[in-house]
Amino acid sequence: MTTNTSRDEILRRIRQALGTPTPTTPPDPTTIPRNYLTTHAHRTPQQTTNLLADNLTDYRATVHRTTETHLPHTIANLLTHHGTQRAITPPGLPPHWLTHITTPLTTTTTDTHPDPHTLDTIDTVITHSALAIAETGTIILDASPDQGHRAITLIPDHHICIITPDHIVESLPQALPRLNPTRPQTWISGPSATSDIELTRIEGVHGPRTLDVIIVTAEPSTAPAETVSDEPSA
Amino acid sequence: MSGTYLGLPSFPKAAHDSTRDTQLRANLTHATHTIRTKRATAINELTDWPQLRAAGAAIKDHTLHHLDHYLLQLEAAVTAAGGTVHWALDANEANTIATQIIKNTGETEVVKIKSMTTQETGLNHALETAGIHAYETDLAELIVQLANDKPSHILVPAIHKNRTEIRDIFTTHMTHWGRPAPDNLTDNPTDLAEAARLHLREKFLNTKIGISGANFMIAETGTMVILESEGNGRMCLTLPDTLITIAGIEKIIPTYQDLEVFLQTLPRSSTAERMNPYTSLWTGTTPHDGPHTFHLILLDNGRTDTLADTTGQQALRCIRCSACLNVCPVYERAGGHAYGSPYPGPIGAILTPQLRGTTTPLDTSLPYASTLCGACYDVCPVAINIPQVLVHLRERITQGGPTTTHGTRTTIQPAKGHRLERTTMRATRWTLNHPTALQHAHNLATHTRHLHPQHLPGPAHHWTDTRNLPPLPPHTFRHWWQHHHQTPPTTNTGKGTDTRSETATDTGTDTGTAGTDTGTGTGTGTNTQTDGGPQQ
Numbered sequence: 216m217t218t219n220t221s222r223d224e225i226l227r228r229i230r231q232a233l234g235t236p237t238p239t240t241p242p243d244p245t246t247i248p249r250n251y252l253t254t255h256a257h258r259t260p261q262q263t264t265n266l267l268a269d270n271l272t273d274y275r276a277t278v279h280r281t282t283e284t285h286l287p288h289t290i291a292n293l294l295t296h297h298g299t300q301r302a303i304t305p306p307g308l309p310p311h312w313l314t315h316i317t318t319p320l321t322t323t324t325t326d327t328h329p330d331p332h333t334l335d336t337i338d339t340v341i342t343h344s345a346l347a348i349a350e351t352g353t354i355i356l357d358a359s360p361d362q363g364h365r366a367i368t369l370i371p372d373h374h375i376c377i378i379t380p381d382h383i384v385e386s387l388p389q390a391l392p393r394l395n396p397t398r399p400q401t402w403i404s405g406p407s408a409t410s411d412i413e414l415t416r417i418e419g420v421h422g423p424r425t426l427d428v429i430i431v432t433a434e435p436s437t438a439p440a441e442t443v444s445d446e447p448s449a
Numbered sequence: 450m451s452g453t454y455l456g457l458p459s460f461p462k463a464a465h466d467s468t469r470d471t472q473l474r475a476n477l478t479h480a481t482h483t484i485r486t487k488r489a490t491a492i493n494e495l496t497d498w499p500q501l502r503a504a505g506a507a508i509k510d511h512t513l514h515h516l517d518h519y520l521l522q523l524e525a526a527v528t529a530a531g532g533t534v535h536w537a538l539d540a541n542e543a544n545t546i547a548t549q550i551i552k553n554t555g556e557t558e559v560v561k562i563k564s565m566t567t568q569e570t571g572l573n574h575a576l577e578t579a580g581i582h583a584y585e586t587d588l589a590e591l592i593v594q595l596a597n598d599k600p601s602h603i604l605v606p607a608i609h610k611n612r613t614e615i616r617d618i619f620t621t622h623m624t625h626w627g628r629p630a631p632d633n634l635t636d637n638p639t640d641l642a643e644a645a646r647l648h649l650r651e652k653f654l655n656t657k658i659g660i661s662g663a664n665f666m667i668a669e670t671g672t673m674v675i676l677e678s679e680g681n682g683r684m685c686l687t688l689p690d691t692l693i694t695i696a697g698i699e700k701i702i703p704t705y706q707d708l709e710v711f712l713q714t715l716p717r718s719s720t721a722e723r724m725n726p727y728t729s730l731w732t733g734t735t736p737h738d739g740p741h742t743f744h745l746i747l748l749d750n751g752r753t754d755t756l757a758d759t760t761g762q763q764a765l766r767c768i769r770c771s772a773c774l775n776v777c778p779v780y781e782r783a784g785g786h787a788y789g790s791p792y793p794g795p796i797g798a799i800l801t802p803q804l805r806g807t808t809t810p811l812d813t814s815l816p817y818a819s820t821l822c823g824a825c826y827d828v829c830p831v832a833i834n835i836p837q838v839l840v841h842l843r844e845r846i847t848q849g850g851p852t853t854t855h856g857t858r859t860t861i862q863p864a865k866g867h868r869l870e871r872t873t874m875r876a877t878r879w880t881l882n883h884p885t886a887l888q889h890a891h892n893l894a895t896h897t898r899h900l901h902p903q904h905l906p907g908p909a910h911h912w913t914d915t916r917n918l919p920p921l922p923p924h925t926f927r928h929w930w931q932h933h934h935q936t937p938p939t940t941n942t943g944k945g946t947d948t949r950s951e952t953a954t955d956t957g958t959d960t961g962t963a964g965t966d967t968g969t970g971t972g973t974g975t976n977t978q979t980d981g982g983p984q985q
Binding site: 233325331351419 | 480483484495497500503515516517518519530536542586587588589592605608612615641642643650654667681684686688698705706709712713720723725726736737738747749753756757762856858
């Protein structure tokens, strides 16, 4: 076929250009200098969490902090506050997180591709996350059972995303070793945004326009009052 | 390259018109100044920016120097992950492969993510010819497509349009493409974005084929990476049944770990953000999640010819961040369309003539579309020395010489229209190598100084149309030297102090007229400086 011919021709041209007419021994990438930093500051876990909250807020996600005990309340209150009529969750989300929800809830299954038209009728999606990067304010979803298919976090206009303490890292170089590159990944840094009109940042156009991030913190000896509000906590 | 860009005028002619468009210049100045200030702030957050920049350049160079190895590794990984890999020598072949894949599905509509590569191949036009309609889903690309315009910026393709112009485009054209714009649409950006959201959502939910480019392709895992802001990319990558990705062969990086460099440098260089809102990674196909068929088309289209040029190949490091556009004084005034290619600005000025070859007046004019100020090199996150390549390409255009075209080593002739420049340079070289001739030339020039016209005749008038011809001094430097140094320099021993002070004073007074002498002084200097102790 033409394609095979083109494949051979492109490889021939590359080898001619490089002056290596026959395939060379495997390259040695260790010569690449990697003396950049693995993190840009020394931080306590608390400082890292605060930085994450700050950076998420900077990109107009709304950050809420709560404890594991109060998490079900927080989720339920956010749905009420948003006026959610229908919500969707992935199959692996811990059931006890959803015990206070009164909104009609759909749970996807892992072995069927969700119908986009159905998803378009759903207001809110609730998921866990694979990882969060403090320095960039990034949440990573990797389609694990507690995050579900990529489509469910894409079509509904409101995403409630939960970050647990063991899933927070400081920087990009710390994040990659903890992820599996062959899983479909979606990295989210703030809600959908565009700057295409006179470089004015606008939430939209296509993904969820409202991103509520719940950072679960360790249980303190005296539980603080729940901090669900429109106001970013950071 | 793209049929849509063929036949465009050369850069000076296009820029001649665009620089007179005051609206365009106002839009561009506002946009580029905004983003360049923001970018500087974002970069300053990273104290290890120089190291990240060096690592990015090294990763790209390493990959280019082993491109065959990494492409084969990528092909094996994508195939193992359920994808199909195609190779395309040129734009036509890439378009033909994509058209055939779509025809095999029986579909006639596709949704597209903003992709420089498909702009380069002119895919939309090719699909339209085959009866397939391609919908651009990036807001800026939508604006450009509805207006039947062309993109003018790598990152913000509609940077040349302001909000009122966009409102008018939506109101007039959306109705012909699908859901019309809402009644009484204002020019408020939020309202405009909402109109686009509604217009495009019906396309996303119903279209079975998506087409994308790729920001990065990871050889070791076969993973594709796309960075975006709006979410239209996620829509196109996730909802259709079939996904076709067309990417230049230089978009490859060896390992997953390499992303840690580019995901720090690319967003900050392009949109001046710590991270772009959405980044998508996918590897082949995933059961029950996303498209069940994935095709990757690897495109050459002049890249291997560029690779063969040891100076010019660094253009292939480009990660399409567009930082060089936003700092370029020429881009800011001329706008992206003047570059006559999907790749405008400084990177376009070196990439386009290498990908397409220097055969048209437009391509031969591009390496001159620069002041060589070097701002583009300073901001480039992969340290492409754009001024160096510009000068290199200028030499190729005026001198001709060995190059590689369509994989064949060849020697090209100097480009048309540069004969005068070449003849002048050759004459200059000969004169500088013949001291007597040079002296006569100097004498002739200074003695006829009152006869010199303000505007040069012939093709040289382009130069004096916008500049004053520098006045020549009444005497040549040789004449001045002979007049002030009657005694031979060898007898000056012991009078060094006097000579120096005299020289210093005279140099001061002569500076005003010395401008032209510095140019001719090179030749004179070689004759007299050997024994001219007082010079320093």
